[in-house]
Amino acid sequence: xxxxxxxxxxxxxxxxxxxxxxxxxxxxxxxxxxxxxxxxxxxxxxxxxxxxxxxxxxxxxxxxxxxxxxxxxxxxxxxxxxxxxxxxxxxxxxxxxxxxxxxxxxxxxxxxxxxxxxxxxxxxxxxxxxxxxxxxxxxxxxxxxxxxxxxxxxxxxxxxxxxxxxxxxxxxxxxxxxxxxxxxxxxxxxxxxxxxxxxxxxxxxxxxxxxxxxxxxxxxxxxxxxxxxxxxxxxxxxxxxxxxxxxxxxxxxxxxxxxxxxxxxxxxxxxxxxxxxxxxxxxxxxxxxxxxxxxxxxxxxxxxxxxxxxxxxxxxxxxxxxxxxxxxxxxxxxxxxxxxxxxxxxxxxxxxxxxxxxxxxxxxxxxxxxxxxxxxxxxxxxxxxxxxxxxxxxxxxxxxxxxxxxxxxxxxxxxxxxxxxxxxxxxxxxxxxxxxxxxxxxxxxxxxxxxxxxxxxxxxxxxxxxxxxxxxxxxxxxxxxxxxxxxxxxxxxxxxxxxxxxxxxxxxxxxxxxxxxxxxxxxxxxxxxxxxxxxxxxxxxxxxxxxxxxxxxxxxxxxxxxxxxxxxxx
Ligand code: ATP
Ligand code: MG
Numbered sequence: 042x043x044x045x046x047x048x049x050x051x052x053x054x055x056x057x058x059x060x061x062x063x064x065x066x067x068x069x070x071x072x073x074x075x076x077x078x079x080x081x082x083x084x085x086x087x088x089x090x091x092x093x094x095x096x097x098x099x100x101x102x103x104x105x106x107x108x109x110x111x112x113x114x115x116x117x118x119x120x121x122x123x124x125x126x127x128x129x130x131x132x133x134x135x136x137x138x139x140x141x142x143x144x145x146x147x148x149x150x151x152x153x154x155x156x157x158x159x160x161x162x163x164x165x166x167x168x169x170x171x172x173x174x175x176x177x178x179x180x181x182x183x184x185x186x187x188x189x190x191x192x193x194x195x196x197x198x199x200x201x202x203x204x205x206x207x208x209x210x211x212x213x214x215x216x217x218x219x220x221x222x223x224x225x226x227x228x229x230x231x232x233x234x235x236x237x238x239x240x241x242x243x244x245x246x247x248x249x250x251x252x253x254x255x256x257x258x259x260x261x262x263x264x265x266x267x268x269x270x271x272x273x274x275x276x277x278x279x280x281x282x283x284x285x286x287x288x289x290x291x292x293x294x295x296x297x298x299x300x301x302x303x304x305x306x307x308x309x310x311x312x313x314x315x316x317x318x319x320x321x322x323x324x325x326x327x328x329x330x331x332x333x334x335x336x337x338x339x340x341x342x343x344x345x346x347x348x349x350x351x352x353x354x355x356x357x358x359x360x361x362x363x364x365x366x367x368x369x370x371x372x373x374x375x376x377x378x379x380x381x382x383x384x385x386x387x388x389x390x391x392x393x394x395x396x397x398x399x400x401x402x403x404x405x406x407x408x409x410x411x412x413x414x415x416x417x418x419x420x421x422x423x424x425x426x427x428x429x430x431x432x433x434x435x436x437x438x439x440x441x442x443x444x445x446x447x448x449x450x451x452x453x454x455x456x457x458x459x460x461x462x463x464x465x466x467x468x469x470x471x472x473x474x475x476x477x478x479x480x481x482x483x484x485x486x487x488x489x490x491x492x493x494x495x496x497x498x499x500x501x502x503x504x505x506x507x508x509x510x511x512x513x514x515x516x517x518x519x520x521x522x523x524x525x526x527x528x529x530x531x532x533x534x535x536x537x538x539x540x541x542x543x544x545x546x547x548x549x550x551x552x553x554x555x556x557x558x559x560x561x562x563x564x565x566x567x568x569x570x571x572x573x574x575x576x577x578x579x580x581x582x583x584x585x586x587x588x589x590x591x592x593x594x595x596x597x598x599x600x601x602x603x604x605x606x607x608x609x610x611x
Contacts, residue, residue, distance in 0.1 A: 057103075059367040061308055065104055065277055073303060074276045078110030081275050082136065083117045083150075083266070086128035086250075088322035089337040089344045090135045092358065092379065093313040099362035100310070101279055102141040113273055114143040118151045119265045121249035129250075131337070135345035139355050150260075150269045151251045157260050157268055158212065160298055161223060161241060165204045169297045170241060171197055172207040173224045180222070183229075184237055191229040191237040211244055214257045218244050223258075227293060235290045239263060267291040268298075270305040278305045281312040282371060310367045317376045317527040318343045319535055319543055333547060334528075340595050341528045341551045351525060352572060352582030352597030357386035376527065377605065383598050387572050387580040392420050395432065395465065395510040396560040396575040398522055400439035402485040402514065405470065407492070408436045413513075416466040417496070432561050434467050437514040439559045441577075444509040445486060447475060454507035456486070463508040465576065469494040510576045517559035520592035523584070524553040527604065560592070567592070574600075 069078060080101040084090060090098075105112035114136060118124050136143070164170035173196045175183060185191035199207075211221055223242035231237055241264040246257045267290075270278045278291075288307050295304040314320060320343060328334045328342070337344050340351035348358065361382040365374055395418070414434045421427035440456065449457040456462045461471045474487035493499040528551050534543040567573065569583045579599040587593035 057363055057366060060369065061100070061277075061279060061310060061367055062104060062107075064306075064308060065108060068276070068306075069108060076274070076276075078105060078108045079113065079274055079276050080105050080110065080279060081113040081115045081270065081273065083115045083269075084132050085117045085120065085123075086125065086132060087120070087123040088128060088326055089131050089342075089346050091320055091322070091325065091343045091345065092315060092348065092361075093320045093343075094135075095139060095345060095358050096313040096362050096365070096367075097279070097281070098136055098139055098141060099359055100367060102136075102143075104277070104279075110276075111146060112141070112143060113146040113148055113275070115148045115150065115269060115273065117262070117266065117269070118149055118249070118251065119260050119262060121245065121247050121259065124250055126250050131346060135349075138349060139345065139358060148269075148273060149251060150265050151249060153265070153269055153272055154252060154256055154260070156272060157265060158258075160268055161208065161260075161264075162205065163299075164225070164241070164297060165208060165223075166201055167297065168201060169226050170204070170223055171199050171226055172204050172211065173197070173222050173238075174220065175222075177219050180240070184234060185229070187232070187234060191234075193229050194224070194238065197226065197238070208242075211242070211258050212256070214246065216244055218246055220244065225264075225290075225294070227290075233286060233289055235263070235287050236293070239290060263287055263290050264294060267294050267305070267307075268300070271295055271300045274301070275305040278307045280307060280309055282309045282369065283312075285309045309369070311369060311371045313365065314371070314373045315343060315376050315379065316373055316532040317529050317534075319529070321535070324535075324543060327544070331544075333544065340523070340525050343528070350585060351595055352387075352580065353383050354386050354390075354572070357382040360386065373533065377602055380598055380602060384580070384600070387574065387597065389423050390421075391572040391574040391580050392427065393418070393422070393574045393576055394561050394564055395512055396520075396522075396558060396564070396578065396581075397439040397441050397510065397512045397517075398524075398555050398558045398575075398578060399442040400512075400557065400559045401442045401445055401483065403438050403440050403470075403511070404485060404487050405436050405438065405490050406473070406487050407489045410436055412436065413515075414467075418466045430563055432466060432563070433513045433516040435513045435515050438464075438511045439514055439517060440464075440486075440509055440511050445472070445483070447483065455509055456488075456507075461491075461505055463494070463505045465508050465510050467495060467511070468492070469500070469503060469505055510578075512559045512561050514559070516562045518562055518565050518592065520558045520560050520564070520594055522555045522558045522581070522594045522596065524555065524579075524596045525598075526551045526553075558594075564592070565589075567594075572597070 082098050082101045102112040173194045175194055183192045222240040224238045224240050227236045229237045240261050242258045245259050248254050291307050338346035338350045340347050361379050415431035416434050417429050418432045444455040446457050456472050458472050461469050463469050468490040470488040470490050472486055472488050476485045478484050494501050529546045530548045531537050531546045534546040567583050573581045575581050580597045581594045584593040584595045
């Protein structure tokens with residue numbers, strides 16, 4: 042079977058186990074909710090999804106699948122200034138591509154604006170919320186610090202009537218941005234800053250990508266999130282660790298309101314941090330806006346769209362997420378682990394072909410002009426059923442420039458003057474002459490073949506140390522090939538020791554474009570959803586911009602981890 046871009050259904054064979062799944066199993070056993078398990082994946086449509094989101098997607102959709110539950114896709118679109126429909130569309134495409142299905146359960150927090158407003162009115166009526174006139178600066182000053190209690194707002198004890206009137210007028214657009222907020226009335230002396238009368242609504246006179254100009258007050262994340270969970274009937278609200286300190290507020294808001302019980306339970310896990318890349322949407326957006334990459338789907342990006350374009354399969358992302366597991370401790374995951382999952386999947390499925398990326402012409406002087414042989418080549422040694430194909434061989438071939446050295450060091454087992462090498466699926470050749478241009482650069486090699494050294498021939502078994510790949514010149518097809526590597530040169534571009542901006546560590550070698558590559562003719566029919574191993578060079582796929590007359594391949598990943606070798610040397 043070939044890996045494809047079409048959604049393949051999750052989950053993986055064996056369900057993992059972790060502390061969240063333990064909590065879920067316990068709740069299902071005790072029948073805590075008395076209904077179907079329900080999780081949600083709640084992205085804010087302010088950027089493309091990245092590999093960190095994939096961890097959350099695999100967790101939320103995975104747990105639902107394993108327990109006959111439902112996972113909602115909910116757009117957390119409460120901050121209109123940074124959001125866009127482009128992101129709403131890309132998020133759906135990416136979740137689907139990863140292999141997950143929300144059925145009819147796609148929701149938008151903005152669909153709940155009216156309900157959320159009515160809940161706020163209830164909080165005011167029960168004396169749990171008030172309209173505050175402190176300016177943004179004053180709010181910060183009044184909030185205090187972790188060890189210094191906050192100060193109560195002079196507006197804290199407004200009457201219910203006055204609060205209801207002011208809140209209605211906030212909604213009606215009668216006040217300027219930042220001039221008023223609706224705040225929860227909790228405890229300004231709480232050791233948890235999030236409980237010090239947090240803002241629930243603020244005034245923002247900006248259009249929303251779905252509600253247009255209907256609203257000029259927008260709910261804060263903490264207020265909207267717990268209530269959206271409750272409205273949808275979420276049982277387990279899984280989020281990343283930074284929300285642990287928000288949990289008391291999550292619970293408090295739901296406790297004050299006549300919402301169904303038991304309330305959804307918020308559970309936190311450690312977000313994925315990956316070495317040699319950045320994961321913050323703000324920083325990824327910076328790379329896009331400053332044109333340091335070609336877009337959100339640049340194959341160097343850690344975005345799902347970038348990984349897809351690069352040729353990574355959804356299976357390997359799911360495997361990776363499965364492997365790293367779920368914990369409560371923040372840490373850094375080695376990107377080599379992701380690369381390993383990518384190689385593993387491609388090794389199983391990729392079709393082997395021959396391609397020469399930096400061609401050097403070789404004339405086989407004792408091979409008849411005009412003769413063409415069809416050499417039998419194995420499509421995938423990992424998969425017998427993939428069969429074989431014919432690769433044409435003729436008098437002039439291309440080999441890889443660095444498979445030849447005029448003055449080789451001791452252990453160079455490829456081609457050099459007077460030495461022999463085996464051509465994959467073909468003959469043993471010997472280099473007899475080196476042709477150079479006026480600048481002294483090698484332009485072609487003259488070699489002779491051992492005519493009996495083909496598979497099945499009398500000298501086929503001769504011991505030759507090196508085997509190299511090749512492409513027949515007359516039959517070669519031309520392509521542009523883009524070689525990709527890690528986006529950054531350091532493990533933690535976000536917090537490098539010398540304190541420079543993360544962009545200072547962009548890897549200039551993360552993209553190398555080769556124009557004049559020669560591919561075996563079978564690749565004229567290459568398909569976008571297929572994966573190819575160019576023998577000895579790595580795994581490749583067609584780029585989405587590739588066209589029949591103008592082939593464009595991306596290298597998904599090299600065959601071996603060259604960074605590990607580099608690290609060992611140091
Ligand atoms: P921000 O809120 O700063 O825009 P975010 O990365 O939190 O960025 P969201 O769209 O809010 O983006 O994330 C959607 C979901 O994905 C959230 O539940 C969030 O906890 C989860 N998530 C985001 N980044 C990671 C990560 N690196 N690892 C695991 N889960 C993540
Ligand atoms: Mg977030």
